[in-house]
Each structure stands twice: as C-alpha cells, then as structure tokens.
Amino acid sequence: MKALLISRDTQLYAEIASQGAARVPPLNVAASRASLRDALDRPLAEAPSLVIVDTSEADVADGDLFERLTRHYAVAHFMLLTDNHHPELLIRAMRAGVREVLQLPLVHRALHEAIDRIAASAGVASMRDGKVLAFIACKGGSGATFISTNFGYALATLADKKVLLIDLHRQFGDATLYVSDQKPAMTLSDVCRQIARIDGPFLESCLVHVTPGFGVLAAADDPGQTTEAKPEHIDTILRVARQHYDYILLDVGRQIDAVSLRALDSTDAIYPVLQLALPDIRDARRLLDIFRSLGYVTDHIRLIVNRYEKGGRLRLQDLHAALGAEVLHTVPNDYVAVTDSVNQGIPVLQLSRGSAAARSLSDLVEVVTARRVTETKGLLDRLFGRGEGDD
Ligand SMILES: Nc1ncnc2c1ncn2[C@@H]1O[C@H](COP(=O)(O)OP(=O)(O)OP(=O)(O)O)[C@@H](O)[C@H]1O
Ligand SMILES: [Mg+2]
Structure with missing residues (x-):
C-alpha cells in the first residue's frame, strides 16, 4: 500500500516510514509534503491509497484545503494525527468521512491497528489485477446484454473468477433482469453520487449478487438520474474494480458518449456483438470506424457473432473481410433456451446446462481465460522478432 x-x-516521517516498511505487506511512504497547500500544489501522479495528515501545525484555512484534498484523492483513505490543538479541523475531517484519528506523539501499536483496519477495508491483502472487457451491441437487440450477463455467470461458476458486470446503459438498462429476480437497491448513479466512499467493500455492497462470485452493478432506472455519472467517476470505479475483481464486464449498450468512451478507453478488450445480417454489419463498420478514429488498438477489438447459423448466405470470412476485425467467438441461435432464460431471469447455464447456448458460453470462458496465455506468447514473439504466421 502506498502512502x-x-x-x-522529518522525525515523524522517518518514524512512520520505518514502521511502514516493517509491515507485511509493507506500507510504502512514497512521498511527503510539508502542508496541505503543498500537497494540493504538487499532487502525486499516481494516487496513494492512504494519506496521513499531521495536523499539529494546522491553521484556519486548512479545513477547506483538507476537503479539497479528500476530493482530489477520492479513493484514498485518510488518517489524521492530532495533538488536540485544532478541534475545528478534526470536526471538518470527520464530516468529510475520515475515520482514523491518532494521537500525537504516535503510539506505534495504534498506528499499526489503524493501518490494519484500512488495509482490511481496502482489501489490500488480496489485490487483484482485473481485466476490463466491454460488450457493445452493434445494433439494437444484437444480444450484448444476454451474452455479457450470461458470460459473467459462466466465468464465475466455471472458471471460479470473481466477476463484476457494470450496466452502462444510460436509459432502460436491464442487465440485472437477465440473470436475477432481485431488485437492485443501488445503481451506478448511487455509486457515482457517493464516489468519495468508494472502496472494494462499498462497491461489492452495491451489487445485485447472482452468485457470491458474480455481481451486477445496475444501471440507473430513472433516466433523470443518469446525469450523475461523469467520466471521472467511471475512471475511479474501474480503478477500484480492477483491484477487487478478476474480470469487469461492461454492458455498454449502443450509445457512444463521454461516459461510455471513458470506459472504453480503459478496457483490455472490446467485443462488438452482432448478427450475420447486412444491417448489423453496416452498423458494426460504423462502430469500428469510430474506434479506429479514436486510435483504439484494433488488436483489442474482436467480434462476437450472435445467433449464428452455419450455412447462411453470409460467411464468417466475409465478415472478417468487410470489417477487418477478427471473430473471437460465435454463439448459436438457440431460441428456446435463450428465451426461457431471459424470460425467467435465470442464467442459461443454470437453466439449460446442456443447451447449445450454454455450451457456447462455456467455450467462450475457455477462449477468454486462455487468451491471456496467447497474448503473452504474442508479446514474446514480438520481442524476439518472430513473424505473425511463424507457428
Ligand atoms: N443466441 C441467441 N439465440 C436466440 N435468441 C437470442 C440469442 N441472443 C439473444 N437472443 C434474444 O434476443 C433478444 C435481445 O437480446 P439482448 O437484449 O441481449 O440484446 P442487446 O444487444 O442487449 O439489445 P439492446 O440494444 O436492447 O440493449 C433477447 O431477448 C433474447 O431473447
Ligand atoms: Mg442490452
């Protein structure tokens, strides 16, 4: 954990740095600043997880500066060290959500206990490095929501991954309904409104849980509230989510706006979902043109063909030729199993395990989780100068 x-x-700095270094895992006091003003003037490029503020030399303006700093490092935990001379700052800090206040001179045991509490609530002990995968429908009804939600369930149950799906629809988001009958108590808008509180446990508490390992963060059901979500909120949510989930799936819907673009900016892969029909292909081409104009690496964009039927007039090779993007996977047209699943809000893998759709989603789990290996190999090949088609 970085502090x-x-x-x-300077003596206090040395004391905390050496106590921090002795911990397992260590608390790394990565930087120090002389005052709150100095901290705001010279922000760290990479946000710390913990900000420790010595208030013994505070002055009247510090309440405002402190609040600004908590907004700047919205995801960080704050700890105050006090010599009891500035109660007004303490009150402001408590109001800003600071929970850890320690007495000066520092008692080492109290310091370690406070860091333990913070580390536990931030889940530092089990930091993950999650991958963000975006599913985006090329045309309305392509199947992006069905595939992303059911794939999330498959990843969690078959590959034992911790999975979060975020429904980024600005209006009429329906992802939870595909896999659950619970009504979401919290939505993406609620998380954005309370962004200063966000950490792993808070995010987890806002989800509709389909299984213990698979949760869905619902879209706002009141279109009026959607203005709450801002691109910087999405950055923060994804940063925290990566630390606590193996996979973060985004059901992006079809709208391309500041929020969805910011989300797409930080994805590891984008999967446009389309059916093999000319209108879908036309829309897919428009979408891919937008991605190219935004400078997205085309390697990260792979198509998922839904409701695929072999022997149709259009072939997968035609799609590759028309769009210049590789097809990652095909999901068969499986009207009965999919309609039953969607109508009952039960994942298809749970409801009809042997169905063609369920088997295809299991295959997709293999493709996506194995892809990491392939990508590493690709990198090695590039490093050692081997050509694309060498193997
Ligand atoms: N592989 C499939 N086989 C049969 N039916 C399917 C399949 N995939 C999706 N469907 C059907 O298509 C309908 C639309 O799918 P879905 O809601 O996932 O599309 P979407 O791309 O999310 O659409 P929207 O643009 O409304 O968000 C679903 O109600 C489902 O019944
Ligand atoms: Mg949808």
Whole structure:
C-alpha cells in the first residue's frame, strides 16, 4: 500500500516510514509534503491509497484545503494525527468521512491497528489485477446484454473468477433482469453520487449478487438520474474494480458518449456483438470506424457473432473481410433456451446446462481465460522478432 505523509516533521516521517516498511505487506511512504497547500500544489501522479495528515501545525484555512484534498484523492483513505490543538479541523475531517484519528506523539501499536483496519477495508491483502472487457451491441437487440450477463455467470461458476458486470446503459438498462429476480437497491448513479466512499467493500455492497462470485452493478432506472455519472467517476470505479475483481464486464449498450468512451478507453478488450445480417454489419463498420478514429488498438477489438447459423448466405470470412476485425467467438441461435432464460431471469447455464447456448458460453470462458496465455506468447514473439504466421 502506498502512502503520502503531510507533515513538516522529518522525525515523524522517518518514524512512520520505518514502521511502514516493517509491515507485511509493507506500507510504502512514497512521498511527503510539508502542508496541505503543498500537497494540493504538487499532487502525486499516481494516487496513494492512504494519506496521513499531521495536523499539529494546522491553521484556519486548512479545513477547506483538507476537503479539497479528500476530493482530489477520492479513493484514498485518510488518517489524521492530532495533538488536540485544532478541534475545528478534526470536526471538518470527520464530516468529510475520515475515520482514523491518532494521537500525537504516535503510539506505534495504534498506528499499526489503524493501518490494519484500512488495509482490511481496502482489501489490500488480496489485490487483484482485473481485466476490463466491454460488450457493445452493434445494433439494437444484437444480444450484448444476454451474452455479457450470461458470460459473467459462466466465468464465475466455471472458471471460479470473481466477476463484476457494470450496466452502462444510460436509459432502460436491464442487465440485472437477465440473470436475477432481485431488485437492485443501488445503481451506478448511487455509486457515482457517493464516489468519495468508494472502496472494494462499498462497491461489492452495491451489487445485485447472482452468485457470491458474480455481481451486477445496475444501471440507473430513472433516466433523470443518469446525469450523475461523469467520466471521472467511471475512471475511479474501474480503478477500484480492477483491484477487487478478476474480470469487469461492461454492458455498454449502443450509445457512444463521454461516459461510455471513458470506459472504453480503459478496457483490455472490446467485443462488438452482432448478427450475420447486412444491417448489423453496416452498423458494426460504423462502430469500428469510430474506434479506429479514436486510435483504439484494433488488436483489442474482436467480434462476437450472435445467433449464428452455419450455412447462411453470409460467411464468417466475409465478415472478417468487410470489417477487418477478427471473430473471437460465435454463439448459436438457440431460441428456446435463450428465451426461457431471459424470460425467467435465470442464467442459461443454470437453466439449460446442456443447451447449445450454454455450451457456447462455456467455450467462450475457455477462449477468454486462455487468451491471456496467447497474448503473452504474442508479446514474446514480438520481442524476439518472430513473424505473425511463424507457428
Ligand atoms: N443466441 C441467441 N439465440 C436466440 N435468441 C437470442 C440469442 N441472443 C439473444 N437472443 C434474444 O434476443 C433478444 C435481445 O437480446 P439482448 O437484449 O441481449 O440484446 P442487446 O444487444 O442487449 O439489445 P439492446 O440494444 O436492447 O440493449 C433477447 O431477448 C433474447 O431473447
Ligand atoms: Mg442490452
């Protein structure tokens, strides 16, 4: 865990740095600043997980500066060190959500206990490095929501991954309904409104849980509220989500706006979902042109063909030729199993395990989880100068 210390006291710095270094895992006091003003003037490029503020030399303006700093490092935990001379700052800090206040001179045991509490609530002990995969429908009804939600369930149950699906629809988001009958108590808008509180446990508490390993963050059901979500909120949510989930799936819907673009900016892969029909292909081409104009690496974009039927007039090779993107996977047309699943809000893998759709989603789990290996190999090949088609 990385910490920033705000204090003029070099001895205190040395004390906290050495106590931090002795911990397992270590607390790394990565930087120090002389005052709150200094911390705001010279923000760290990479946000710390913990900001420790020595208030012994605080002055009247510090309440405002402190609040600004908590907004700047919205995801960080704050710890205050106090010599009891500035109660007004303490009250402001408590109002801003600071829970850890320690007495100066520092009692080492109290410091370690406070860091333990923070580490536990941030889930530092089990930090993950999650991958963000976006599913985007090329045309309305392509099947992006069915595939992303059911794939999330398959990843969690078959590959034992911890999976979060975020429904990014601005209006009429329906992802939870595909796999659950629970009504979401919290939505993406609620998380954005309380963004200063976000950490792993808070995010987890906002989800509709389909299984213990698979949760869905619902879209706002009131279109009026959707203005709450801002691109910087999405950055923060994804940053925290990556630390706590193996896979973060995005049901992006068809709208391309500031929020969905910011989400797409930080994805590891984008999967446009389409059916093999000319209108879908036309829309897919428009979408891919947008991605190219945004400078997205085409390697990260792979198509998923839904409701695929072998022997149709259009072939997969035609699609590759027309769009210049590789087809990652095909999901068969399986009207009965999919309609039953969608109508009952039960994942197809749970409801009809042997169905063609369920088997295809299991295959997709293999393709996606194995792809990491292929990608590493690709990188090695590039490093050692081997050509594309060498093997
Ligand atoms: N492989 C499939 N076989 C049969 N039916 C399917 C299949 N995939 C999806 N469907 C049907 O298509 C309908 C639309 O799918 P879905 O809602 O997932 O599309 P979408 O791309 O999310 O659409 P929207 O643009 O409305 O968000 C679903 O109600 C489902 O019944
Ligand atoms: Mg949808």
